[in-house]
Amino acid sequence: MKIFLFILIYFSLQLSAIDLISLRGNAVQGGLAICELDSSVEKLFLDHKPVPISNTSAIIGFDRDEKLKHKLTIVLKNGEMYTSVFYIKKKDYSIQRIDNIEEQYVEQPHDQQLIERISSEASKLLKSKNKIYKNKNLYIEDFHFPLDSREITGYFGTQRILNGIHKKPHNGLDIAAPSGTEIIAMTTGVVKLTGDYFYNGRFVLLDHGSGLSSIYIHLSSISVEVGDYILAGGKIGEVGSTGRSSGNHLHWGVGWRQKRIDPEQITNMEDTFLKIIRE
Ligand SMILES: [Zn+2]
Known part of the structure; x- marks a missing residue:
């Protein structure tokens, strides 16, 4: 039963994430990601700075020496707010x-x-x-x-x-x-x-x-x-x-x-x- 509940919670979380935003790219220093957003999304912020949304797409990128911890905030048209704290990988340069x-x-x-x-x-x-x-x-x-x-x-x-x-x-x-x-x-x-x-x-x-x-x-x-x-x-x-x-x-x-x-x-x-x- 516990396992079943875990799976249920896991999939419902995953479903809501994919529903609101899907990301294609590389979460690494120097990386770039293309965001596809649900039409209910009104605003997107990366580390509290607004990211422009064009139709339902947006871009986020990470500098060569970017810090590793980031926060993505999504505000829906109905005012609901969602966040994701995530880490990008460090890149070693020669x-x-x-x-x-x-x-x-x-x-x-x-x-x-x-x-x-x-x-x-x-x-x-x-x-x-x-x-x-x-x-x-x-x-x-x-x-x-x-x-x-x-x-x-x-x-x-x-x-x-x-x-x-x-x-x-x-x-x-x-x-x-x-x-x-x-x-x-x-x-x-x-x-x-x-x-x-x-x-x-x-x-x-x-x-x-x-x-x-x-x-x-x-x-x-x-x-x-x-x-x-x-x-x-x-x-x-x-x-x-x-x-x-x-x-x-x-x-x-x-x-x-x-x-x-x-x-x-x-x-x-x-x-x-x-x-x-x-x-
Ligand atoms: Zn060159």
């Missing part, structure tokens, strides 16, 4: 030391004109990203790896020490491929910014809505324009080695709001179970 790298790839520029150029490019990129964070629409469909090649030469999160100098952790995935290889959009989105910048070289920044962005840098050519609506898997450009790059490769970066997302996590999503408790 340290990459390269000692014989040519100075041109390491040193900070000293030329005043170049410094001004770099700073104006950085602020343009930041402005576009801030607009993406505010876009409440959501365009995502299925997710794609942007290249046919899977020859990964740089992982997300790696702490790089170049010629003894500590650099910022690597915030994307580097994939080697010959110049001219086709690059496709990781999912549906709108082209927010393109350019030919000192560090990025030729690049494309996509807005997938609800704060989700992706960037493709060091391209040899760009085949889209700002404002274009690109379907998941649509061509956006070709692999190259423009900007500060030491060989033909794609640097693929993903962000959710100000958080750095591991691109490898999003082509590898699983159903995640959340236990939800009525407040």
